[in-house]
Amino acid sequence: MKGVLLVNLGSPDSPTAKDVKPYLDEFLMDERVIDVPLWLRNIIVRGIILRNRPKKSAEAYKKIWWEEGSPLVVISERFTEKVQSKTDIPIALGMRYGSITIKNALQELKNKGVDEVLLVPLYPHYAMSSFETVVVKTMEEKAAYFPDMKITTLPAFYKNPDYIKILSESIQRELKDFEYDHVLFSYHGIPERHIKKSDPTKFHCKIDGSCCSTNSVAHNTCYRHQCFKMTELVKKELALSEDKVSLSFQSRLPNDPWLKPYTDFEFERFPKEGKKKLAVITPAFVADCLETLEEIAMEGKSQFQEAGGNDYKHIPCLNDSDEWVGLMAKWIKDWQADETLPA
Known part of the structure; x- marks a missing residue:
């Protein structure tokens, strides 16, 4: 059975x-x-x-x-x-x-x-x-x-067409009545060494900005590649402007290189560049949790507004x-x- x-x-x-x-x-x-x-x-x-x-x-x-x-x-x-x-x-x-x-x-x-x-x-x-x-x-x-x-x-x-479709539709509903300057895809962070440890070829993943776009079996277990791929697929599905979308990584431990750019650094950077109306998506999670509800929806909003941002919207996960x-x-x-x- x-x-x-x-x-x-x-x-x-x-x-x-x-x-x-x-x-x-x-x-x-x-x-x-x-x-x-x-x-x-x-x-x-x-x-x-x-x-x-x-x-x-x-x-x-x-x-x-x-x-x-x-x-x-x-x-x-x-x-x-x-x-x-x-x-x-x-x-x-x-x-x-x-x-x-x-x-x-x-x-x-x-x-x-x-x-x-x-x-x-x-x-x-x-x-x-x-x-x-x-x-x-x-x-x-x-x-x-x-x-x-x-x-x-x-x-x-992460790249299943049906999943991308329902994720995109959920995001689109949330963005419908929100006038934004920028949409940030914030993924959970991991140490850079995890990427290389998960590489079955032991040579493809270099975390240099090029390996993620070069086809390889390593992509099957590369978290970084999969985050970039998901962002591109959703961006295409929603026809989002290239200059209004970016991704970052949240939740890291000190004294250790983790995937960049860091979400909290982005919250401080955007207002300085005139991006003062921000929507944040957390697509590494299917259900809202501490990392989305407290770290992004609460702490992230405070940090963004303290840096000079105005409007801030956390888009919920797919949940149930x-x-x-x-x-x-x-x-x-x-x-x-x-x-x-x-x-």
């Missing part, structure tokens, strides 16, 4: 330092997130970051926490329920980090008789710290507890929109019928 496992990032159980600390510990101790030797990761995470970061992060979570719980979790649960209503095979939700575990989700599917699973990492792009770690963790749980399960992974869908639910249901049905996966 077939079933589906949807997996997103995860969230602490509450916006308190007590619950944020173990969540951050699990997240940051992941070797695909902070990819240094274990002894050094222990020093960085448990010796430095976890001393002060949980309290600061808890305050950020409090700003965006909903009455029902973490926005990311609530939206993901709503999305799962809606997709389930449009399909006739079991669907379970797991999170890479936190108490809603992948193991429990797989057990839920097994209890319903599922022995063949479509794994859906809820990330449009491939990155070792997001898509890859979900796949690796799921396969570890399968090997340890569900050896007889067959698992197929839905590939990154009917169009996104319908597309996911279609992908599931195609796989269920003949194991066809979207390209």
Whole structure:
């Protein structure tokens, strides 16, 4: 019997330092997130970051926490329920980090008789710290507890025409009544070394502005290329002017080169160039979360306006929109019928 496992990032159980600390510990101790030797990761995470970061992060979570719980979790649960209503095979939700575990989700599917699973990492792009770690963790749980399960992974869908279409239509609706000078695609940042580590050729990715436009098998696992490609596809779909669109990368750790340009630097730069009406899109996420609701919608707006900007609009993620639910249901049905996966 077939079933589906949807997996997103995860969230602490509450916006308190007590619950944020173990969540951050699990997240940051992941070797695909902070990819240094274990002894050094222990020093960085448990010796430095976890001393002060949980309290600061808890305050950020409090700003965006909903009455029902973490926005990311609530939206993901709503999305799962809606997709389930449009399909006739079991669907379970797991999170890479936190108490809603992948193991429990797989057990839920097994209890319903599922022995063949479509794994859906809820990330449009491939990155070792997001898509890859979900796949690796799921396969570890399968090997340890569900050896007889067959698992197929839905590939990154950053350039899927149907996904680009519904993403573009969502953006267009939000821009309809907003007079903008510029549209910024802000993607989650990753260290530059992750790009080179994910390059199967070990020579193509140079992060020099040219390799992303040169065809290569490396693009299948290159987060940077995929972000640029998605931006170009949406820009073309919406016929956005070249000079009114750019991309940047947010959320980085200090003392380490991450993908550039940095989103916060762009917020300060735009008003100086006369771009004082800004719309910001966060297409690395399918569901709004701390990084979109607090870092971009709140902190980003303040930074932009303090730098001299006037009008600012954060465009929500697809969340549990009917169009996104319908597309996911279609992908599931195609796989269920003949194991066809979207390209």
